[in-house]
Amino acid sequence: MSDEKLELAEAHTAVDFMASIRENIQACMQCGTCTGSCGSAYAMDFTPRQMWRMIQLGLVDEILRSRTFSLCSSCYYCTLRCPRGLPLTETIHALKQLAVAKGIAEKKGARFYQTFLDTVRRYGRVREMELMARYFLSMKSPMLPLSFTPLGMRLMIKKKVSPEMPKFFGPGKLEGIFRKVRELEARS
């Protein structure tokens, strides 16, 4: 597929995806219980309530540019308390997926999760030490690891994490499952 066609296909997927997100939120009546229940709302540029309205209005770019959805810690208070019973936390996960798919996800969060899944694909389980090392490498930020060094040292002293040789070659433990998921998702 040419780049242009690929971009077009991606744009269509984004539109479909957004339509399903919008459907989730259709019944939101703007009561604001979600915002009042959100521990991170104080640091958001748009409150959760405002963001649902923006979804209803189809303001996709504005939403994806905001930091609101990336500050969700998945505490599920909003989902639990929503008087309309809307799947709010899951909607935020869907927005995160959309941001990752469009390659505009806020760098730290997206890199961390991609690195995380990459270690799961390779080993089947998470190797905490390697995960953090890879995450720091992918961020190319010399100051970032420093802020985690004291903790890393204490964890190593307690032998809770240990450096292991990373495995770069050969098929990953969950290679088949990851490939099949991509295949099914491309089909739909």
Next chain:
Amino acid sequence: MKYFYYSGCSLEGTALEYDISTRAVMQALGIELIELDDWTCCGASAAETVSELLSMVLPARNLALAAKMNMDCDFLIPCSACYLNLRKVDEHIGKDEGLLEKINEVLQEEELSYRGGIKSRHLLDVISTDIGAGMIEARVNRKLSGLRIAPYYGCQALRPYGGYDDPEQPRCMEPLIEALGAEVHPWAMAAKCCGAGLMTTKKEIAVELTGELLKAAKGADCIATVCPMCQMNLDSYQRTVSQAKGEDLRISVLYLPQLIGMAFGLPEKDIKLELNMAVSDSLRAKL
């Protein structure tokens, strides 16, 4: 009583003492834990930010491994995020018919399949519902008298599904703490969020949330947790949080089964207090 035991990745690393103490307490109570040798990661909070299907398939793979063993028992899961992910599979396939088919198409890659129906339960649910404070109390031989414990439940052990306790004002840890001979520190933060994964990606917010928790815990001798992520945020960043808040917020943080193990008089090798990041001298003196 028998359960499939899903420890999850954290309990092999940063939460080793949670794994060791859970196994020891279950053994002391005569409960059998069935291992799934080939278990893999549940997807944590990463899979759901990348692919909806992957976030279902990763936990379902573990349920399928258990299904293959053909035994009628529930899953026992100490980690709140693992618990939520495994439980999510059955909650979702009940609502979306095509989903199970898709999951199985992927699992076919490993010649596995899942039909649904295996119950995923949090360790706290099993301890408070199936075992109960009475059975715990009967086994106590070294009361934790004089200890004031703040019960911390966090989020995903309770929400969105819950079922075994009130998802906003949980109480189920209180009779357990009293059964150990300790006193409950009453606080309003028992089910508030610690910031979870934001500690890695949006540190300033997690520091703020954790700070509020540690402030409210003042007056307690220790906080009891039931999740490796909560434990990590509460016990490993106390210096950073104290600096940010401008006050000394250091406090001991222990996993609930460690406290139970201590009251059972289990040896140190079963409790592994030396692995915790925050255990104060004053707590050690009281023990």
